[in-house]
Amino acid sequence: MTTTTAPKLKTSAMIASFVDPGQRTVTAPFGNALVTAARENDKIVGLSADLSKYTDMHIFAQAFPERFFQMGMAEQLLFGAAAGMAETGLIPFASTYSVFAARRAYDFLCLDAAEPMLNVNIVGGLPGLTTGYGPSHQATEDMAIFRGMPNLTIVDPCDSVDIEQAVPQLAASDGPTYLRLLRGKVATVLDEYDYTFELGKAKVIRPGNDVVLVSSGLMTMRALQAASNLEKHNIDVAVVHTPTIKPFDAETVLAELDTPRLAFTCENHTKIGGLFETVASAVVERGLGKRIGAISLPDEFLAAGALPTLHDRYGLSTTSVEARIMAEL
Template sequence: MTTRLTTSAMIASFADPGQKTTSAPFGHALVRLADERPEIVGLSADLAKYTDMHIFRDAHPDRFFQLGMAEQLLLGAAAGMAEVGLVPFASTYSVFATRRAYDFLCLDIAEPNLNVNVVGALPGLTTGYGPSHQATEDLAILRGMPNLTVVDPCDSVEIEQCVPALAAHPGPTYLRLLRGNVPTVLDQYDYRFVLGKAAELRTGRDVVLISTGLMTMRALAAADRLAADHVDVAVLHVPTIKPLDTDAVLRAADTDRLVVTMENHTIRGGLGESVAATLAFAGKGRGILPIALPDEFLAAGALPTLHDRYGLSTDAVVDRVRGALGT
């Protein structure tokens, strides 16, 4: 496989060359929501610029709160605001929200079931900075937390749609944020985000790709590539990791097709294991092909190179499916 060194590790961009993108969709969506709802507030742990929260800060400076590099304080303050009727969106990097502030998220927010929306940037392998900033295990950490809803959006379209849906949800949420210039893909599919629901974006008789997050755009691209080989590929997008749309998963996976799960997360504790458990609990045990990050600390480097190395690129997905089909 050809190694690509076209971007620096400093640039957290996973968009393919020439791909349509939208700038800071989360920040702009939050501003639009706040224009309509005065109880919306934004918080950050000294990372407003790097979580697109600066868009909200500039539009509503009186409703923005900078807590400094203290994620425990960030989530504790957000909990207090929710207790008095505000609807906080608290942004930081995913690694800090999950590893550093887990107990505050669990006991201050989830246990009292408060409407706090935790926004985690750099989920999975969306930065080249290495293990200190790569939140490759955040889904595994959070799936076991009661009351918490977990959302992994595909692109800018879904981010813009899910922001008001998360604010309207009465309990706590965790959003895996794609920031900066975010690819725009789902506008081609007449897509509407519905919290807790999966969406079949294309049908196919040979293979079904069950994907979440940015891997859905790779699933769609891989399906187009495989069609040239006369392989008919369905794509089921699963934006809500918890609660999982088990009915949609069972309809998609309980067939004679090759079932492939795709996620920007370690193979442990994410979508792949959730799909496997759903099948097993329903008495539909069968083999699935998981495409995910390995159970190891990942290297630092340029994102295109890392996505090739760890199997998240479209080329890598196409190769894995072809290999499984023996084509």
């Protein structure tokens, strides 16, 4: 008698995808966009702290081995070297995990890149809750850390469209930038909405009469999914995508919030110091007197586990967004 054993399924919490089954994707949009930009600008160089494969920088390294620098597991050296290259007129893109960039190398970035206003482009993998490996790798507070750094531009892209269009704009911008990287097979969402990325600009992706969601990063994808599903309940939801967190496009966002509609921010980041507090401070400064709800991660160290489970637990899943809206209408 012959018995067969089903193949063992293997998953990695480190590189797990939050993209839904059947969703359109593009593989490694950052790495390929950087190669395209580098073909047009020979000043672009790439660096990584022993994580090129996990930040899609390996694609650039294969295309331009003479312009790629592997710095080893030394994040302070990574960004110090990148700043030195920028001093000479090069345009470095330096990749590591967001937790290591924000927690380990802040002083080097602040004094070596931001204070002298150098074009150092920080590429941070695993931003927010995009890995199940627990607090050592979950950069749930990276924007809070970096928002306080003068001269630093912060970009939280939604999908492959954002990333592909952001890379050349980051290369051409003045001063340092921080890109919250989505890597591997990245969803393609915004091409259905006549959208183009503009550094420093928010965009109204979808109009709606009942609710307005101000979102960034992967949560714009979730906001759009929730808005589509809530149509079945006759709930009309607007979505405002804010890929640039700093400098913040207050004019576009506040114009959408200065209405009677129920309003929320949606972000893959702790409630502390990210999109919610950016929006809230702009609302207070303008004197709108508007209540804003926060759909975000809690102010705590998060659990390890499978991403779908974690997104449900911490309120980032599409169904969680829908339930929050319906509960408050």
